[in-house]
Amino acid sequence: MRLRMLKGKIHRARVTGSDLNYEGSIEIDSSLMEAAGILPFEKVDIWSITTGERFSTYALPADPRSGIIALNGAAARKVQPGDEIIITAFVSMNEKEADQWSPKIVFVDEKNRFKPLTHAPRTLAHPRKPAH
Numbered sequence: 297m298r299l300r301m302l303k304g305k306i307h308r309a310r311v312t313g314s315d316l317n318y319e320g321s322i323e324i325d326s327s328l329m330e331a332a333g334i335l336p337f338e339k340v341d342i343w344s345i346t347t348g349e350r351f352s353t354y355a356l357p358a359d360p361r362s363g364i365i366a367l368n369g370a371a372a373r374k375v376q377p378g379d380e381i382i383i384t385a386f387v388s389m390n391e392k393e394a395d396q397w398s399p400k401i402v403f404v405d406e407k408n409r410f411k412p413l414t415h416a417p418r419t420l421a422h423p424r425k426p427a428h
Contacts, residue, residue, distance in 0.1 A: 320369035
C-alpha cells in the first residue's frame with residue numbers, strides 16, 4: 297500500500313505578487329523551497345489562510361532570500377498580494393518508509409523570512425512509535 301505523506305510545507309507565507317498573464321505556477325524564494333524540500337516544477341498545493349481557497353500548481357524558484365511568493369496564470373485569481381498562504385508538497389511512500397518519515401516544515405514572518413521558533417514545534421504522537 298502506498299501512502300501520500302506531507303513532504304514539505306512553508307507555513308503562513310505572504311503573497312507578494314501575481315501575474316494573471318503569465319503561463320502559470322507559483323514563484324517561491326528558492327531558499328524557502330530548498331529548506332522545505334520543494335523542487336523546481338514540483339506540484340504544490342496552496343491553501344489560503346485569508347480566503348479559504350485551495351488549489352494546485354507547480355513551483356518555480358525565485359531569487360534566494362528575496363521573499364518572493366508570486367502566483368501566476370489562473371492561480372493569480374485565487375489569492376492576492378498580502379494574503380497569507382500555506383504551500384505544501386506531498387510524497388508517495390510505503391508504510392515502512394512512512395513509519396520513519398518526517399516532513400520539512402518552514403515557518404516564515406510577514407516578509408517571508410525564516411522565522412525563529414519561540415516555542416517547541418507541536419509533534420503528533422506516532423501510533424506505531426513509542427513516545428520518548
